[in-house]
Amino acid sequence: MFPLRSIALKLSSVFLFTIMASLVKASAEAVPPGQAVFFRSLFAMPIIIGWLAMRGDLRTGLMVKRPLGHFWRGVIGVAAMGFGFAALGLLPLPEVTALGYASPMLTVLFAAALLGERLRLFRMSAVALGLVGVAVVMWPRLTLDSLEGAATLGVLCVLASAALRALAQIHIRRLVATEETSAIVFYFSLTATALSLLSAPFGWVLPSGSVAAMLVGAGLIGGVAQILLTSAYRTAEAAVLAPFDYASILFAILFGMAFFDEVPGPNVIVGSVIVMAAGVIIVWRERALGLQRGKARANMTPHA
Known part of the structure; x- marks a missing residue:
């Protein structure tokens, strides 16, 4: 049976993540990226804890076998989120979304380099095609006659975010071998909240009521979106759901x-x-090769 419920959950999560990104973008002129990461992470935690309690995973789901693995996943994810949030303040939302699609291409390359996966001609050709698409999106920002400091910095930020998200995906593939999905989701939010506090000496501000409401909303919506994403991948194959990631460009x-x-x-x-x-x-192609990516994808978020 076609997994309509899982597809609906996936599309709902993509829609909510785009709302989250819009709220972060709307507040980008008022607060620095590190402070936005803090709000995004902190206010997602009550949602995630409530979800774990409803599933009965609050106790067993928070037990870990590789605490350092969760820490490094947090470091990589916080850096990815910070660069992504910085890019939202420098570039249009559709452009950030489109350039972020470089992440799956880079994941294939990193998997070959770090996990020893074979990179056959067919997959390599698809990666090359994807990178050509990314180059088409960013080309006007990098030509000599339109080279702008803020726009160029935005392109570099979103590409750095995409590369770090790809590294996070590789790291999560290792984590899911021993760790529960609920633990990966919870400890990422916890470590992201703690690590983002380190940026406080570098320009945090007291936000206005409207800006604070947008940031709190971004955290709450991001937490709900993460739960929907995780739930979608519990009941359907990654190969079925992954293409629906690209609905984000329409929403953006x-x-x-x-x-x-x-x-x-x-x-x-x-x-x-x-x-x-x-x-x-x-x-x-990955489905044809029998590569299992669903559990790893369920723990990924845009800008994380």
């Missing part, structure tokens, strides 16, 4: 136009289509 375009007056250029549209095609090819 809608939100960008509605709330930020951002109209994506043709390079963003064309590049996104190229990257999405490459991503779908990679997902279905």
Whole structure:
């Protein structure tokens, strides 16, 4: 039976993550990225704890066998989230979303380098196609006649975020061999909250009521989205659900136009289509090869 419920959960999580990113973007001029990461992580924790309690996993799900593994997952994830949030303040939302699609391509490369997975010609060709799509999206920002400091920095930030998210995906693949999904989700939020506090001496501010409400909302919505994402992957194969990640570009375009007056250029549209095609090819090829990625994907978040 086609997993309509799981697909609905996945699309709901993608929609909520896009709302979360929009709230972070709306507050980007008022607060630094590290402070946004703190709010995002802290206010996701009550949602996650409540979810664990409802599932009866509050006790067993928080037992860990590799505490250092969770710590390093937190370090990588916080860095990825920080760069991603910084990019949201520098680039249009659709552009950040499209460039973030580099992460699955980089995951394939890192898996070959760090996990010893074989990189055959078919998958390598799909990765190359995806990276061409990413280049199409970012090209106008890097040409000499339109080189702008803020925009170029934004491109570098989102690419750094994508690379770190790919590394986090590799790290999670190792963690799921011994750790419960609930523990990975909880300890990431915990370590992200703690680590983001380290950025406090570097420019945290007292936000206004409206900005604080947006940041708290981003945390609460991010927590709900994480639960929906995890629940989706519990009942359906990764190869079925992964292509629905690309619905985020549609939501990003809608939100960008509605709330930020951002109209994506043709390079963003064309590049996104190229990257999405490459991503779908990679997902279905991995399914054919029997690679199990569902548990790892369930622990991933955009900008984390």
